[in-house]
Amino acid sequence: MNVTIEASGSIVIAYLIGEIDHHTAAKVREKIDNIINYKKPTHLILDFRNVTFMDSSGIGLVMGRFRLMQGLSSASTLEIKNVTSQTKKIMELAGLGRIAVIKEIQNEEN
Numbered sequence: 042m043n044v045t046i047e048a049s050g051s052i053v054i055a056y057l058i059g060e061i062d063h064h065t066a067a068k069v070r071e072k073i074d075n076i077i078n079y080k081k082p083t084h085l086i087l088d089f090r091n092v093t094f095m096d097s098s099g100i101g102l103v104m105g106r107f108r109l110m111q112g113l114s115s116a117s118t119l120e121i122k123n124v125t126s127q128t129k130k131i132m133e134l135a136g137l138g139r140i141a142v143i144k145e146i147q148n149e150e151n
Contacts (some may be wrong), residue, residue, distance in 0.1 A: 044069045046076050053082040065131040066098040070105060077109055083117050085110050090123035090146060100135045107140045120144070 043058040054093065055073050055146060059065070059085060092099070110117040119141040121132065129143050133142030137143060 042066070042069055044072050046072065048076055048080045050081065052086065053077060053080055053084075054086040054088060056088045058071070058077040058089065060094040061092060061095065061099040061102060062096050066102050070102060073106055074109060077106070078111070081113055082110075083114060084120065086122060088123050089121065089128065092124075094129075095128060100132065100137065103132070103137055103141065104115045106122050118142075123147075 042060055042062075045056040045058065047054045051080075053073075053076055055069075056077075057069065062077065063068070073085075087103060089095075101121070107119050110119055120143050121137065122144040123146045124132065124143060126145055129145050131136065132143055
């Protein structure tokens with residue numbers, strides 16, 4: 042698992058790459074948390090386009106980043122984008138739809 046992070050103004054985008062599991066989630070959390078604590082954004086986007094596998098650690102990764110963002114400002118927002126329809130269902134069942142906007146991967150032609 043790797044993560045590439047872009048920060049611009051009040052927005053941070055984390056592009057997640059590879060597998061999110063118990064062994065990889067800690068390093069990803071640390072990288073994202075460091076930039077959030079440094080930049081203090083009001084909007085965080087987690088881009089799942091290049092995630093090849095996710096277990097429950099992925100749910101924890103999202104929930105923890107939401108809590109961190111809320112600790113900075115109760116007006117901060119979280120967006121999860123480019124998830125598969127199956128991953129979106131799992132995230133919604135876990136309650137992530139109540140704390141974040143979840144967007145499925147869009148067809149490149151659209």
